[in-house]
Amino acid sequence: MPYLGGEETVRELRRALSNPNVQSDPLRYRNTILKVIRTMSQGVDVSGLFSEMVKACATVDVVQKKLVYVFLCSYATLNPELSLLVINTLRKDCQDPNPMVRSLALRNMTNLRLPSLVEYVEQPLTAGLRDRAACVRRVAVLGWAKLHNLHPSSEIDAAVVNELYSLLRDPDPVVMVNCLRALEEILKEEGGIAINKPITHHLLNRLKECDIWGQSEVLRVLQRYRPQSEDELFDILSLLDSFLVSPHPPVMAATLSLFLSISSNLPVISLAALERVSGPLLAACGSGSREMRFAAVCHIQLLLRSVPGLLGPHYKRFFCGYAEPAYIKERKMQVLVELVNDENVAMILDELKGYCTDVNTDTAQAAISAIGRIGRSYSDRCLQILTGLLGLKQDHITSAVVQTMRDLVWVCPQCSDTVCLALDGCEETLQDIQGRQALLWLLGVYGERISTAPYTLEVLIDRVRSEASLGIKMELLTATMRLFLCRPAETQDMLGRLLHYCIEEETDMCVRDQALLYYRLLHCGIEKTREVLQGRRSDPSLGVLIGRPAKPVSQWARCFNTLEPLSQGAVEAESDSRGSPEHVTYNSKPNADLSDTLSCSHIEEVHSGAEKIEEVDCAWIEECVRCPAVLHCSPQSLQAAMQLVNIQTLAFTPQQMLPWRVYLYTHTQRSHSMDAPNTTLILGELLCTGEANQKSGVKKGTADSEAGAEGKEDQLVRKEMDATADRLRVSEDGQEEEEGIKVILNQQPKDDDALRQFLTILITVLNTLSSEKD
């Protein structure tokens, strides 16, 4: 921060510091030094006073010494030559009978961060390791780490490393923990301190002596340890059990991390640990410090990924306090959405409804979209609330509600009637781009059921000249085209005007191209246009499964107890991966939309499409399975059976309905590439059409993706799913008389083992299910 008169202040301070009268009066001397430090903390550059401060260092007054050291450590790097003068005083202090003075000198000697002084520091540091006083040893141990980082290239004497290892047995727990820290830094290149069985057991046995900081440090380092036998593992776990329920969140979190890492191949243990830790985590959620609350809520979100039902009975703990900051409220709402079940849905919705009128618009919008998310499973109640909110005629609320409705309608097409009725009059309140885009999309898709749709569009078309947003123009084009298809008489004139404007006057290339495309499309005939524009609709017969499938703990264990779950990016990824499908597909511009639907209209094109995929190293295998009775299985039992073998069902049609469909996916580890831990994503569809002609097709698209790129994967799933569905419809036409289930595997890059393995498992499951039914 620029400080007016900084130079003047420095000059004055120098005068005072070199005044012999001041120097002879300890109290005045100390006060002057205080002034220097104060100016320093305010951001003024006082490095010019270095030589005066070096002189002030030689004193018996410990407080003055400490103050001078604060100064010297900040400016030593700027004055390496003058700093040499301090070394003598510091080395003399290292011999002082008072351990406090010794530790102070040693600490500041290493804090000067001057590579040129290393030779003077090594000797006192070595002596410090054997000092009688623990506080000197603590400083000396860390001093070696500092020294090493000053000269990362130079080898630290093996004798010192050995001495540090032996100091792990020091009676003082802080010295022990500092040794761990120092060794971790010094041996960073060799992968840190060697964690073997004796060291681990020694550390575990002394864990109780440490304070919470030491405990969390030791637990963190121990994560690298792998127990040699199951008995040893259980001994460690039972020893650590009391730490798992520690009232101190740092210890609790570190213990859970350790649990998850050493029992990574025993999922039962991990789940039990999660259950055990939920109590202390909930307590941390009610902590007096809101930052701690936030950290706890964010980590609970991680837990819920693997154990969705874990905190169901405690949903009230996630109600927001009115004075809580928006960032906590947002996370709490995300948790509430996860915890919804039949018993608490009324209470949760009532609570969320209260947040919708929050003064903070972000909170209000988050609450509305949370209601929308719940609406996927409890659509009637939620739609009632959402329609009620439209009555408030607040622009930010209306915008959020319309966007939420758009998302909801895609997943639950049965809501569309209510939504269509509610949309009347919204256009007057809507101000922002996202809200209007959502409204336009709804008007386009459900235009035949909204009586005022043409009039709304007409107003917008008349104003298109003054429209600044590119997104709105594109959306308007598509919506008008769609509306034209179902209500040509009312829309023809305005569509003509819009196309004319966009082609002739619009300066933006994107909009112009889009308009030209539609124009040429209309030349191809109304049927073709219809195929392109109305090709993609969600299937009303599909019921989306409530709740997300439980993910394995290993997926997030790595980032537990790090800053990752708390940072802003995590929120986006989270909401992205849980966003409704059309978010991704729809935002990927109508062009992508077009190519998809176009390809589905021609069988030949599909085949070429398949070849294209093969070109980029994909596999696509077809297979038939005879198991007609699967059709009569209840969705629940099917889902349960699939989950047993780690296949997740995405969506399915109700029982006995035709065509009967199930979408499913799974992640598998690529079998032969142990060195590169890539996961493979397999996506499939089960389909059964006729009554006599049992015909099911299973399609799988597998795609390699980095483990952890969640959002991308999900996006991929959706795209693949759409593509698969399209291709399937084609194959259905082509091979009407074939019986059984057809399995089509699509893979990238080729890894037949994993694919075959998956296929065998799937067929086994289907056969088992159908034999049970028989």
Added chain:
Amino acid sequence: MISQVFILSSKGDHLIYKDFRGGAGNDIVSIFYEKVTALTGDQPPVVMNHKDIYFVHIRQGGLYWVATTTAGSSPFTITEFLNRLAALVKDYCGSLSEKSVQMNFALIYELLDEIVDYGYIQTTSSDVLKNFIQTEAVTSRPFSLFDLSNVGLFGAETQQSKVAPSSAATRPIQSSREQGGKSEIFVDVIERMTVVIGSNGLLMKADVEGEIRVKCYMPSCSEMRIGLNEEFSIGKSQLRGYGAAVRVDECSFHQAVRLDEFDSHRILRLCPSQGEQTVMQYQLSDDLPSALPFRLFPTIERDNGGRLLMYMKLRCDLPPKSLSQELSSPDQSAELKPQSRAVVWKIARFAGGTQLSALFKLEVPSLSSASMLEVGPVGLSFELPKITATGLQIRFLRLSPIQPGPSQRWVRYVTHSDSYTIRI
């Protein structure tokens, strides 16, 4: 691992800056402050990052307490550390404010030096630290008439002197060394209530988070015994005694507390260290033993002139006499805060068993029947002295061995509203 720690005032003044690991640019503080001010809301997220430097901050005493670290560090540890640091500064400086931090910066640098070395937390125990900290705290106590009122006429004991002045616990722990005779110990039972009452008047949620906090100004204290209610019970099933049970759902203790007599007599034994520490934390959900302290009876109407009428009747359901007896006419005030779109009704004192009402008339442009739905909820914030929502009491407080010289023991109870929401 912590790279830097700095303390900023809410206006962005650098109060304290300490670089533990070196190598960071000098502008790191300004980068943080820019990030904070760039956000529209007044509540920046706890974790922010600039390239690979992560800022974790907490707000206490109107100050930003910031630590910079790497992505892999534990958020729990860093947050707990910053909280602990703020608590220590409060212990050593007497209170937390921009002024006290500014005046005691030398002391805080000294503290930081002892607490953290090379980015690793060494110790935060005030017992250990007191041997190392040499700087004396500087306090500024504004002159107050209350201080005078404690002095009895001609040394006579006044009524006032039996009550600890509210500022008694906001002094630095170190000054006890000099004052010698003034060895005091405070035991506070603090409860925070989170309540949601539905629009139909039904209780939707009631949570109490409580803690027993000991603040010790004794230079040495070997053992202290705190007796809780005999009928205190933990968990749903367990009930003790015949009287009205005092029950909590969960309960955890500081690791220094010895519980050998807890099961039989509900006695906590500990050797308190200087400064403040939380001895016991407990939590109770849903069924509170006593009635809620406040009920609100709201009526929201629209009059012919298009004004919004809000008639509020607020009743205090605490037993009468539970509050101070000074029943002056309640000096209330009400203020419209356009920024947060709220009416703030301030009530200085509210006696138990009484009822207050208020009528607010608001001119709202384009008031429609729909906008009536936007009114609410009502949030209450209050502090109830001498009351615990769970009914937890401290039966006795014994120090052994008996302290030489005069020592004072204070037990205080207070219930705060964490969030007391009434839907309309």
